Amino acid sequence: MREGFDIPKFEEEDQPVDIKYYLIKYLRFWPIYLISMMVFLAGVFMYHRYTVEKYEVRGSMLINAAPSPEVRILDRSNIFENPGTLENDMLVFTSKNLAAKALEKVHFDVSYFAYTKIKEIELYQKSPIKVDVDWDHAQQEHGLISLTVVGEDTFTLGTPDHGIFNCFSSQKSISNDTGILGKTFRFEEVIASPKTKFVVNKVASMKVGEKLSFVIHSPSSLVDYYSNAIAVRPQNNYGSVLQVTLRTKVVEKGRDYVNALMNAYMEHDLEKKNQIAENTLKFIEEQMYVVEDSLKLAERRMLNFKVDHKMLDVDSEYGGVLTKIQRLEEKLQEMVFELEYYKSLEAYLAERDGDFSETIAPSMMGITDASLNSMTQQLMTFSMERKRMLSVVNENHPDVEKLDEQIARLRENIFENIKNLVANTEKKKQEAEKKLATYDREFSRLPKAESNFANIFREFKLRENLYNYLLEKRAEVGIAKASNVSDISVVDYAKKGSLIFPKKANNYGMALAIGLLLPLGLILFYDFVNDKIVDQVQLKGALRMPLLGTIGYSEKKTNMLVAEYPKTIASESFRSLRSALFYIASDKKCKRILVTSSVSGEGKTFVSLNLAAAMALSGKKTCVLGMDLRKPRIAQYVGVSNKSGLSSYLVGKSSKEAIIHETDHDNLYFIPSGPVPPNPSELLLKPQLSELMNVLEKEFEVIILDTPPLALVSETKDLLRFSDVNLYIVRQDYTQKKYLLMINDLFDNGQVDNFYGVFNAVKADGNDFGGYNYGYGYNYSFIKKGHYSGYYDDDPEHSQKGWMGRMLDKFRS
Secondary structure, three states, X not given: OOOOOOOOHHHOOOOOOOHHHHHHHHHOOHHHHHHHHHHHHHHHHHHHHOOOOEEEEEEEEEEOOOOOHHHHHHOOOOOOOOOOHHHHHHHHHOOHHHHHHHHHHHOOOEEEEEOOOOOOOEOOOOOOEEEEEOOOOOOOOOOEEEEEEOOOOEEEEEOOOOOHHHHHOOOOOEOOOOOOOOOEEEOOOEEEEOOEEEEEEEOOOOOOOOEEEEEEOOHHHHHHXXXXXXXXXXXXXXXXXXXXXXXXXXXXXXXXXXXXXXXXXXXXXXXXXXXXXXXXXXXXXXXHHHHHHHHHHHHHHHHHHHHHHOOOOHHHHHHHHHXXXXXXXXXXXXXXXXXHHHHHHHHHHHHOOOOOOOOOOHHHHOOOOHHHHHHHHHHHHHHHHXXXXXXXXOOOOHHHHHHHHHHHHHHHHHHHHHHHHHHHHHHHHHHHHHHHHHHHHHHOOOOHHHHHHHHHHHHHHHHHHHHHHHHHHHHHHHHHHHOXXXXXXXXXXXXXXXXXXXXXXXXXXXXXXXXXXXXXHHHHHHHHHOOEOOOHXXXXXXXXXXXXXXXXXXXXXXXXXXXXXXXXXXXXXXHHHHHHHHOOOXXXXXXEEEEEEOOOOOOHHHHHHHHHHHXXXXXXXXXXXXXXXXXXXXXXXXXXXXXXXHHHHHOOOOOHHHHOEEOOOOOEEEEOOOOOOOOHHHHOOOHHHHHHHHHHHHHOOEEEEEOOOOOOOOHHHHHHHHOOXXXXXXXXXXXXXXXXXXXXXXXXXXXXXXXXXXXXXXXXXXXXXXXXXXOOOOOOEEEEOOEEEEOOOOOHHHHOOOHHHHHHHHHHO
């Protein structure tokens, strides 16, 4: 009969994955997912509530650094290329010197905090008090100091209360200055101790009992913190715009510091440019001091000579000779001035090593040589760049060494240029001196008094012209200094801050994801490690034989469910199973149905008795034969004595008539197992059993054999010769998958025949796939949304189960 059995298409081994099955299977746990997500969302909300936010404020600056084209023309090598100016500017931005200048503008030496036990709240620019610290006095950096107002103009200092704020605050250290703690002071009173000295001023009204905290920071700690906290990077790869970033807990505080830092950098750059003008002015002032004394002396000599000799109109008396001499002497004086500058510059370059920031530019001294001006300017630029780099790195840094090499090459070129300029100037000076000697010989023919006055007048005009020249240069340098502007400009001042921690949107998204995935993962893990059959789809995948019927779970306290409660859904499932069995072995006058399972406890006896009751209700004379001689249960379920039964009949102690018991229900009989024998396997092999079966076939229309578990004992295989149809009972959430391996092997190898599965004790768990049966006989009931539905009334006890019980049923299933 096994060959003729037509298994439906949906019972083939290779079936596609049923997505709807898995969706329904795991979506039924939506309350757990919802509760889990709400718990995680609540946790993230509390985390945000007790976490101090961190913001990022940004500003940007444009760095202009144009190389000198003249220098590139003079030197074809690459040593005059821009040596990483943008990288050096980034280093200067993070230097401690610049941080100290910026901090002088913002005054962060005292931080104020609101009194709270939730999280740290800094009262930047909103504090009702202001603490003025005397930094000329010895100061110890303090932790939190609590201020409590006790009167209209009085307050006390102490340590803050321990709480969540102190546990998670970045300023959780407590002041240990006992000289000021626990005492009462007045506003604007000097508070002094060996460790500190400051004054607390009230800038806004405060109520009695109001509290706040403040922290005094030492300047060195502020410089260390902010120099490390600032971040500078190019805004793009092609421009010279630097983006200045600071992470802060207070947007306004971070904004003020970034803006102060950018302004300080512009001032630093302007100071660097003004340093050249200042050095030039210093040199000119020194020269003017010397020339002024000699000019005054020459003027007095000339006046005295004119008074003594009564000379009034000097120009008409001496004619054009003196004018030529004066002009030539002016040129000679300019040449001497240039030579002095060349020699001074050469000596300065020879004495210095690396630092040429105080070099006086030739253009400032009226020297118009383009090559010297360009190279000297470039030398000063490199020297200042080196000085700026040394503020953040040491002399062994590769960039500093590269810059030193460039400075050395440039200095050698300047030395060579000065040598050539000195030679040319000396040559011009000699030619001018020859012309002057000719004019002197011509002038010597004048009278002696006139000659003496001419010499005095010549010296006076020389000093006067030189003094006027220096005055002119001083004015030019002053104008240049006043018109100096920084090459660095602010593109965008820091204004708003962006929240970077905690990332609330991401955290809430992660909370939702974890809240969903964590219980889902636990459920999937439970399904993975759970080796029990939990639903019909899983059973059909694990069982090779056809599934004939599904028996619903019943909470009635009886084993004769069909007979006593015929309108329950479980009773209806037995009637459905009965209908399916009518189509099997229909040619038999007496149907012999063997009921077995893998292990004990799967409901073999329960199914046997209720299936027999369903057969009896249909008018079939039915007998249940208890063939489980090891653990007899039929007598106990029916409520009769087990002293006489199958075992006593097989040993000859009881007659056939004595072991057949009639029940209170029409057409329903049963034979108990009888006393437990010492050798049940051998006892069932006696010929008396075959004789009994022949007698029963003639007397009954349906014989149901309640046999031992197939996986535990051997006699069940021997009893298969008496059956026409074999039912294999699998209990939901009880039978393990590994127990089905043996029956699958027997079924595949053809060692057993006419076997059909029955899914027993299926609970209403909300899974649409849990109880709908498709086999030979259809079960006209199915489980939908947590309850049975069909032609009969629902189980009243089941419908009264609370939500907790239903939820536990979901996990059990």
